[in-house]
Amino acid sequence: MRNIILAVALVVVITAGATFWLARQPCSWSGVDETVVEKYAEAAGRPARKPYINTDQGDLLLFCFLIAGAAGGFVSGYCFRELFPPKKGDNP
Amino acid sequence: MNIKKSIFIFLLMPLALPSTAQAMHISEGILPTQWALLWYAVAIPFVAWGLRDLRIKSAREPFFKPMVGLIGAAVFVISCMPIPVPMAGSCSHPCGTGMASILIGPAMTVLVSSIALLLQALFLSHGGLTTLGGNIVSMGIVGSLAGWSIFRLTRRLGLPAWGSAFLAGMLSDWATYAATSLELASALHGTGSMPKLLTAIGISFLPTQLPLGIFEGIVTAGVYCFIAARRPSLLECLGVERKRCACELCECEPKTGGVQ
Numbered sequence: 001m002r003n004i005i006l007a008v009a010l011v012v013v014i015t016a017g018a019t020f021w022l023a024r025q026p027c028s029w030s031g032v033d034e035t036v037v038e039k040y041a042e043a044a045g046r047p048a049r050k051p052y053i054n055t056d057q058g059d060l061l062l063f064c065f066l067i068a069g070a071a072g073g074f075v076s077g078y079c080f081r082e083l084f085p086p087k088k089g090d091n092p
Numbered sequence: 093m094n095i096k097k098s099i100f101i102f103l104l105m106p107l108a109l110p111s112t113a114q115a116m117h118i119s120e121g122i123l124p125t126q127w128a129l130l131w132y133a134v135a136i137p138f139v140a141w142g143l144r145d146l147r148i149k150s151a152r153e154p155f156f157k158p159m160v161g162l163i164g165a166a167v168f169v170i171s172c173m174p175i176p177v178p179m180a181g182s183c184s185h186p187c188g189t190g191m192a193s194i195l196i197g198p199a200m201t202v203l204v205s206s207i208a209l210l211l212q213a214l215f216l217s218h219g220g221l222t223t224l225g226g227n228i229v230s231m232g233i234v235g236s237l238a239g240w241s242i243f244r245l246t247r248r249l250g251l252p253a254w255g256s257a258f259l260a261g262m263l264s265d266w267a268t269y270a271a272t273s274l275e276l277a278s279a280l281h282g283t284g285s286m287p288k289l290l291t292a293i294g295i296s297f298l299p300t301q302l303p304l305g306i307f308e309g310i311v312t313a314g315v316y317c318f319i320a321a322r323r324p325s326l327l328e329c330l331g332v333e334r335k336r337c338a339c340e341l342c343e344c345e346p347k348t349g350g351v352q
Contacts, residue, residue: 027181031174033119035182036296037276040289041122044280048220049121056217064215065172072169079162083155084322 117171117212117227118272120220127279132225135206138233142203149200153329156196163192164204171208171231172218175307180299186308187231190239190264191315194257195330198236205232230271239264239312253320253333254313261312265305269297 022029038048050056055064123131149156170188177184192201209227212218219227243260247253277290319326320333327333 022176022178025178025181027178029176029181029183032182032184032297032300033117036293037118037122037272040276040280040293040296041119044282046122046124046280048119051120051213051217052221053214054217055215061217068172068211068216069169072165076162076165076169079158079165082158083162083326 117209117219117231118223118275120213120222122220123223123226123275123279125222127275128222128225130225131223131229131275135202135225135228135233138199138202139206139228142199142201142206145197145199146203155326155329159326159330160196160200160204163196163200164207167192167201167204168208168211171205172212172216175304177300177303179303182300184300184304186304186311187235187265187268188308189231189235189268190243190261190308191257191312193236193240193264194243194260194312194316194332195319197330198233198240201236201240202228202232205236226272226275230275231268234271235264235268238267254317257316258309258313260309262305262309265308266301269301270294273297 041047055061146156146160150160167188170186173185174183175185176182187205189201189205192204196204206224206228209219209224209231213221213224213227239260242263243256246256246259251259273290273293276293277286281289324333
């Protein structure tokens with residue numbers, strides 16, 4: 001348990017520090033889909049069109065990502081437990 | 093719970109976080125119809141190969157399905173997770189196909205990548221349905237074949253497993269983006285020079301993908317070392333390492349095709 005708390009604290013400190021530093025940088029942090037793929041596509045006269053199922057509306061995309069993250073986390077955790085069962089000495 | 097397991101779980105934690113879609117998948121509508129159809133035609137046999145592989149291996153080895161579930165979920169989340177690259181000032185994502193191909197083989201990696209890309213195109217505005225074939229070819233086929241062949245080759249040349257896993261993860265990432273550049277250049281060059289456009293697109297990817305490829309190599313080596321330390325019998329049963337399999341997970345025959 002102590003190891004978990006230490007690891008959580010370490011992750012929180014590193015993530016907070018990195019996020020604070022990244023947020024202060026004068027960059028837009030656009031994805032390479034915008035800065036490379038769509039840039040060349042537009043130059044060639046083939047701009048990207050909106051997705052057929054457009055979830056990029058307000059908080060809908062955030063909701064979809066949350067569901068996807070939760071589903072992915074659940075599936076990976078479930079399978080992980082099956083493949084790597086706790087050792088006899090481990091606490092449940 | 094030991095410290096290695098704790099670190100591994102916390103390395104995976106960001107995978108479950110929501111994020112916006114900013115990545116390399118070719119967006120909807122960019123590829124002309126004939127190119128979109130061509131990439132679909134290239135991708136479909138590989139997906140069929142993956143389905144056949146799943147049926148055969150899951151009938152032979154009961155633990156194979158949970159392994160595919162774990163790897164599939166990882167590829168799905170990794171391939172839509174944007175990572176900011178400070179030296180480039182932009183975001184991109186790793187692919188996870190190098191790691192996947194080492195563990196479950198290239199055919200299964202193509203299958204799980206296809207499912208991941210389809211879900212992303214349908215629900216996450218990430219990639220597209222018309223460009224799905226192209227994205228399967230670059231991420232699923234090229235990424236997995238590159239990762240798998242590099243791992244096998246470097247192991248045969250005597251490199252330690254962690255070194256081979258690192259190279260496989262890194263080079264599979266770069267191969268994926270090289271394939272994306274080729275798909276874009278071949279479809280968009282018009283009357284201009286195709287090699288010139290290919291070089292320009294490849295160079296544009298470099299500042300983001302060079303460090304991200306190294307990151308993916310480190311993650312791949314970390315995952316491999318974790319499994320090798322925590323449950324080496326899994327690697328033996330999967331045929332990744334050539335040893336006599338006597339684990340309790342499967343009833344498979346001793347492997348002769350793995351690498352040592």
